[in-house]
Amino acid sequence: MARWRVIIDGPKSASFNMAADAFLFEQAETHSPDPVLRLYAWDRPSITIGHHQRLERAVDRQKLGETPVVRRITGGRALLHDDGEITYAIAGDFRRHPMLGDTLAASYRLIAEAIIRFYQALGRPAEMAYRDDPVLLSGGGGFQKGCFASVSRFEITADGRKLAASSQRRG
Template sequence: MNAEFRLILDPPRSAVLNMAIDEILMERQLCPDPVPTLRFYSWDRPAYSIGYFQNINKTVSHLGIAKSGIPVVRRITGGGLVFHGNDLAFSLTVKGDNPFFLGAVKNSYLNVHEAVRGGLRPLYPKIDYADCRHIPSGRGKENRVCFEAPSCYDLLLDGKKIAGASQRRRGGAILHQSAIFLPAARQTLIRHIIKGFKENWKVGFIEKPLSQAEFLDARRKEKARAAAGDWVYAAEDLERSFFS
């Protein structure tokens, strides 16, 4: 085994709190002796998330989702708009010198999705990567919907994107977020994905839930994010912004 990862199996939470927890876990990677962490999570209600660099006003206005009654939250990672509900999400938080995240960002996408693909192939033998040679650049597409078209090394099943990812690298810490859209039971997917990381990365896992301090820090960040209009909109804020 190369290393041991912390494993967090979280219950369903709000989109804002889920994003806050991932950010807190990323910040913990800057503390002395950080432990690389794999966190699985889901949603207590449907929500949209947008990438860090997307304009929330233009995105939700262009796509006509303001009247859906579904909240929108901003990720601190990049990428396009994603509708969350039945997807299984996971995040990886590591130090910047983690061997699986060295070099070009797309290489780390390949490392992560190679492990995920390896774990899921017993369930879905036809899972494969998106061919990077045929992927146009996403730069400048601020209204982009993440799962409308694959990015380099996204996972596909029968030509349809079923797993995408985004990253943030800041101050020597890395946050990798991913969403997986497959019909298998959540616990089944988790079990197979963990096995994929164990076999492909040669790492072990120790389950350790969020500490009280981590949870309270995330709740404080959740409240701060909810108070920042360009970071998150509740349904009523969207109504006021676009239909008042």
């Protein structure tokens, strides 16, 4: 069984958090023999947008004021990160570590199962979505809906609401 490296970071800026995730991803592809779990927080409300999103369709910059907006190395849609949130990143070479899942779907399922066990250990209800709910891709004014506007397969829900989201990138 592989050893995991665990990094627990306190609140950091959006730019730092995304740069750290990118660094860990690069290291996983080239140097790191062990998978890494990074848990972190945000020093102020911040928005991340998916790797392939167009900024002008993802957020209305005029309404955001000084809220930082940064791009993730993973996919997905715009997401507001706020106080009290715990964010995770997992970086590892899935070819060397089968426990990361050999497909995107397998990875999503394995990660969701672990997060659900965590919620349940805290006494909180949580379950896995097994199908995609219809996604309304366009919001008002031509902006795309945010990440929590819909539920995708293997995301975590409770009482019909999305609790946690995941996005991935494979090298």
